[in-house]
Amino acid sequence: MNKKTLAIDLGGTSAQLAVLEENYDIVHRWNVPTDPSDGGQYIVPNLIASIRDALDELSLEISDFHGIGMGAPGKVDNQSGRVEGAFNLGWDQPQELRQALQEVLDLPVQMDNDANVAALGEQWQGAGNREANIVMMTLGTGLGGGIVIHGRLYHGSGLVAGEIGHIPVFIHGGFLCTCGKKGCLETVASATGVVNLAKYRSQEQGLAEDFQKNLEKGRYTAKDVFAWAQDGDTFGQEVFQEYTDYLAWACGIIANTLNPSKIILGGGVALAGDFLLEAVREKVVHYMYPPTRESTQVVLAQLGDDAALYGAARLLLQSKE
Ligand SMILES: [Zn+2]
Incomplete structure (x- = not known):
């Protein structure tokens, strides 16, 4: 029954x-x-x-x-x-x-x-279209990852596979990560990462002190920075371009390592939709091994918060x- x-x-x-x-x-x-x-x-x-x-x-x-x-x-x-x-x-x-x-x-x-x-939920009922091999990145406060191979989750030998957020981006230095390391992908490619980049660039460029203070105090979010970029603000566009460079770079690494049919971008940052997707798609080809370009596609998640319920x-x- x-x-x-x-x-x-x-x-x-x-x-x-x-x-x-x-x-x-x-x-x-x-x-x-x-x-x-x-x-x-x-x-x-x-x-x-x-x-x-x-x-x-x-x-x-x-x-x-x-x-x-x-x-x-x-x-x-x-x-x-x-x-x-x-x-x-x-x-x-x-x-x-x-x-x-x-x-x-x-x-x-x-x-x-x-x-x-x-x-697993996106693979089964969402953007993964039930294709055998997909990778998902959840771009929220942190940066979570999940790898589905042959329709099943891949756990690795110590149950920590898919920790895409902790891929090192910088060989030396970088922002401090929640894991205790410095320079992890999460520090530049999550929602927190957008704000980190904005803070760093605003200091470097010596932008107005009030603006810097507001960034320091967390008064602007990733959503604000993306809105500035969409409105054509130069500083917003610079940060958005830098952010999407890191994200596309990470997608390139995933594509070249696992060659999934889809790399699915989910989480709060991905709600920026086509504005984000188009920038990442345009850039990711530069980081992809040429034969991979034909078989790995970057797409947006479709299920929102329901993904985890379906996956469960x-x-x-x-x-x-
Ligand atoms: Zn980390």
Whole structure:
């Protein structure tokens, strides 16, 4: 008998949850705020309580579901369901997340890193068009990556494959990254990266002090800088060109290493749409090994926040194949 799927995308601010029908359409979705206080100890109990409330409201039973698919931040062991390094959830210790959910809800749970799950979702129901080999970059506050090879997520030998955001861009120096290194791609190609570049160039060019101060204080976002560029502002255009150079360069490295059919750009920065895509497409050819140009294409994500929900459901489905 076909059953429904429960999908969870656990994030630092909130968890998104969804019920997917037997045909994998999302039929109900809701949010639970993430409470990172006291070492994040309320997160799992809050999720469980919210799932029980939702099932009551929908007149569904646990037995109507064949399992839970889930994306979580940090290093996620997709075999054991252990989560490490999810500091934004207040979890400074490794968490046996799958065990905690399975024990109480009595359903099989499959989980993976959030950026991986988003990549799998786009491959399955979005821009990836169910093609076997795709790579996704999630351009948000950080820069997440996910690699799908032969239709399945690629984890590498230490479960940390796809950390595209930490590809070194500068051999020496560069901006400090959240990982403790300097000069990672994330420091120049995420939303934070746009602002880093703007700060750096405004200081270098000695632009008005007020403007520099506002940048320092985080009063301008990547969206603002892109808007200046679109309006024809010289400084905005310079930063936008530099930003898209780094992004195109990264796409070139991915194309030449893995030759995926699609490199999918998602996350908040990619909401700039064709304005971003056209610039990256124009530049990426310069970084691509010529035969790769015919078989690897850069495209925009299509599913927004739903990518992780679809990917989580897909994980569970694949575990049964
Ligand atoms: Zn880094």
